[in-house]
Amino acid sequence: QFAKPEQAVNYRQASMSLIGSHFGRMAPVAKKEAPYDAAAIAKNVEVLTVLAALPWGAFGAGTEGGETKAEAWSDAQGFKQATDDFTAAIDKLKVASDSGDFDAFRVAFGNVGKSCKTCHDAYRKEK
Ligand code: ASC
Numbered sequence: 001q002f003a004k005p006e007q008a009v010n011y012r013q014a015s016m017s018l019i020g021s022h023f024g025r026m027a028p029v030a031k032k033e034a035p036y037d038a039a040a041i042a043k044n045v046e047v048l049t050v051l052a053a054l055p056w057g058a059f060g061a062g063t064e065g066g067e068t069k070a071e072a073w074s075d076a077q078g079f080k081q082a083t084d085d086f087t088a089a090i091d092k093l094k095v096a097s098d099s100g101d102f103d104a105f106r107v108a109f110g111n112v113g114k115s116c117k118t119c120h121d122a123y124r125k126e127k
Pocket residue numbers: 020021023024112113114116117120
């Protein structure tokens with residue numbers, strides 16, 4: 001899939017950047033700093049569910065490096081668990097945002113954010 005390791009690094013960074021964009025843009029709504037437009041949020045979360053599936057295939061053997069700690073490979077089981085937890089949190093955010101219920105969205109949004117942070121704390125190099 002990737003001819004060179006740096007292509008995998010580029011791919012996971014690009015997909016993570018898009019995830020950050022589509023996740024982060026909802027933060028003002030979750031914090032009640034912007035109005036809750038249920039349809040707009042649901043549409044954005046639909047995009048996010050697709051993006052959220054992308055990075056994990058770009059962490060294959062031999063692609064160590066970039067901003068990822070060696071632990072993502074040495075603790076492959078823990079890394080897989082963390083990415084599965086993230087995907088599950090995204091699935092719950094999809095259900096919540098489709099419901100149009102603000103509080104359900106807010107809670108699910110917060111849980112996705114915790115999942116981002118847990119994995120970054122464990123497996124992303126300190127910046
Ligand atoms: C973002 C982003 C992250 C997460 C994290 C949530 O928007 O880029 O890495 O949210 O900060 O805790």
